[in-house]
Amino acid sequence: MHYCRKLEALLPKLKLLSRQPPLCGVLDDGSTIAKAARELKLALTGAINENSVSDETIIQAADCLYDLNAVDVNIGAHICRAVEHRPGIYRYPLKGGILWSFHHAGKNSARRKKMIKSSSRATMETFIDALGELQGEEPRTVLLRPIMRNMAIVGQCHSFSVSAKARLEQAIMDAKEGLSNIMTRSSIILGYIVALKWLRVRNHIVATDAIQWLLAAISYQDVLTTAEVTKAISALQTWCVTCKGKPYKAIEILVYGLTQPPSLLMKSTPALVKFYIAATKVSRSNKEGKRSIGIITYDDDTDPSADHNAEEQQIAEAAAASSKQPKKVADIAALTVMLLTLCCSVINRFNARNLVLLYNAMSHHFLLDGLDIDRGNNFLRCIKLVSTEVCYTLQLDATAHATDSPLRPILYTEEDLGTIYRASMILSRAFDGLWCVTDLVEKLLIQRYGPQYKRVSVEPSESKINGNLPSSQQQ
Known part of the structure; x- marks a missing residue:
């Protein structure tokens, strides 16, 4: 006992x-x-x-x-x-x-193998029956969640026949409307994608629908956590699908889908920043060892390097290549650069807190993903644009702090200023024009918190890269 x-x-x-x-x-x-x-x-x-x-x-x-x-x-x-x-x-x-x-x-053990096979087939039938019920009644997420988890395990334990997977794919497409109502507003989309990956479902239509539902779920800020988005991206990176007889990674469909991002995602800057942070965390754990090129290559009839007068217009044009499918997609590297480009295209709608998260995530993107700066022109433009916004916000914070009013707004805390300082020191390795940010934030730290901030460590701030705000800002 x-x-x-x-x-x-x-x-x-x-x-x-x-x-x-x-x-x-x-x-x-x-x-x-x-x-x-x-x-x-x-x-x-x-x-x-x-x-x-x-x-x-x-x-x-x-x-x-x-x-x-x-x-x-x-x-x-x-x-x-x-x-x-x-x-x-x-x-x-x-x-x-x-x-x-x-x-x-x-x-x-032959007996145990037989038990695994029969249990796997029974779980598959249960899943198909549950999909059939979605067409005739109100979707019930609580019933689907454990089934999705079991399907992911079944996919690792048993290899289904082509006919069995064809039945499953047809059942999924028949229940598309009911699944859409569930997946777009629930974290169950993560279990759904993981299950499809382990079941080795290669249907391009099924994969495209799942990715569209994932983007919709990410657009709602509170549906998926940063860790869940990271896990979903990791699953897409290893999920193989077939389109017109050619093999693709599901993450390539995601990158192409972001050339026409959902309007709700572009309106929700916290969700967009969370998406970018999650992608950088996957990029950090990428085992391929490939250096990110920092730019996406398009078909020959496009000119993504066209000269524009304004920096925002350059970023927006790179993000708005909506009808141009990437000819060469560097998987997670292309995704992180695409998301950073989207963030920069709506940078004028970022508040002070989201700017801190984005700036720190950019430093991790550069430090941990090994960007090839010689070819990463788009990344350099993003560094310059975001740094300009951060510098402007720091000036507003300094002006507000100089007033004697007890109701003065506090844009940045001590932790935020330290994070900005570390990020600017890291990003200055790629772009020399960041010393204005570094000098300004160092001056603010010394004025407010003492001379001990004359030298600040350049170690990455893990609390920020996780996308979590300090407790003092959770208001």
Whole structure:
């Protein structure tokens, strides 16, 4: 009973941790998550050996281990043996972490392989039935969410036939209207995209619809968090689709779709900045090691480098190449530059807080993505334009702070000024004309907070790149 009590005490904490990706990012210093997973494995193994654990607890523990990416052959074998002697679980199609455990530990067992196959087919039928119900009644998100999660696991455990995937694709297209009502206003779009990727659905129409729904969901500021948008972009980067017999990455469809961005996305500057921050976080973790070219190459009949008088017009023209499909798309590199271009095209609508987030994200984009400055002319124009806006806002802040009125507006806090200083120091490596920003913000820091700000560290500010405002600004 000792292990059972320990397991019941651990599960609520680890379930909370596994369902909050930002917490995992903060706590995972290389050992914290692994240590918690080891404790859960030891408690679960001991409780199974004592035969003192309930069916529901085994299911919850397996799901938690799956969410923490901690299922291995050893713990999977223990879970399999326990489940095979529990009719309450084994008589029904396996789901979630239980199915994933069978996948890890059942590769050499014909009986377990058969169970995986039958459970996967049953989950597929459940999904198709749920899609059919969407056509005749009010969409119910609460029922679809666990099905999407199971479909992502099923796609990793079992490879469906061409006919089965054709049935699924047809069911999705038939339920397009009902799915649209759900996906565009719910975070379930993330699970939907991940499921389609693992199921290896290659239908171009299905992928295009999913990406349009993702853009609509991102346009609503509070639907998806920055971590969820990052995960969705990562899934698109590895999702392969077929159009007219040629293979494409789904992220290429996303980049092309942004040549005509949704009007709601362009009106919501916080959502646009969040989208850009999420893309830079994916860019940082890109394993291909390719340097971003900082510019998108269009068909031969276009001239994206046309000379314009105003800097804003140059940026807007680069963003508004709406009818020109990119001939060469550098995946995530092209996406980050495209989003930065869109942000700059509406820079006059950014408030002071969003400018801080954008400016700091640009510094991370340059520092962590390894931009090729020799060819990144569009990126240099963006640096100049955003820096000009930041400098103007700093001057407004200095003017307001110089007044004696107790009702004077405070645009930037001490943390904001430090973030702007670090970002300007980093971006000055690409563009020499940023010393006006650096000198001005250093002067403001010294005037308000003392001479200790004579030298400020140039380390990236993680709280800002995550897209989170300090607690003092959450008002």
